[in-house]
Amino acid sequence: MPKSLTKNKNEKPFKLTLKDKAVKSAKKSARVPGVPAAITLDFAREWTQPRISKKRFEHVCGVAAVGDLLAKKAGVSRLLVGLACYLHDCCKETKDKELIEKARAFGLKLTAIEELNGHLLHGPVAAQTIKAELKITNVEVLASISEHTLGNAPMSDISKVVFLADCLEESRPKDFTEPIWQALSVPVPGSNKKVNLDRAMLVACDLSLSHLLNVGKPIHPKTVDVRNHFLGIVRTVEKSTN
């Protein structure tokens, strides 16, 4: 992780022990529209834990830790990011067939590639499950969870933070994470933003596409649309400053 993205000079280096991964910033849920008061970060973490393996739970806690760091840098709600991070993979270990059945039952429209690759639905199905079971209706939390695998065009800053945190969790390979960290630290021309979320999204999409091509996996059309969306944003910003 580049030094510029550690907390600050006087704080301890960013650690990713399991203890530290438990984001403690919001023991009690602030009153936020669409988030029941009982739904705290602790609650979300504990609700997810029994639904996934120990290894996946460590990933989830790692995503929440990176998400909290990025939320502070991006100036977005740490509570909403934290909730989305803790809940994003709650359906990741659901079988493909069941994900397809659940998606249909929730009334989601499936594309041909999703019919053949049910795992692509674990985000949208998670968002619907959380809405139904936890009564979370906050659109930013639900969209962030739904969009965490394929992204969307456009995306809110909260959704970008959750998507990027999922990419940057510490178990991901360094040749994937380092270019994204570097893109995050590129100054946004004409802005005082501390992280360049759009450039990081573009780099993450490019790397994902390149990986899918290398391993011969199918590419969801949305992945291409999202990549082109962020390429357009980055190019427009560059042109406006040249």
Ligand SMILES: [Fe+2]
């Ligand atoms: Fe996921």
Ligand SMILES: [Fe+2]
């Ligand atoms: Fe994940």
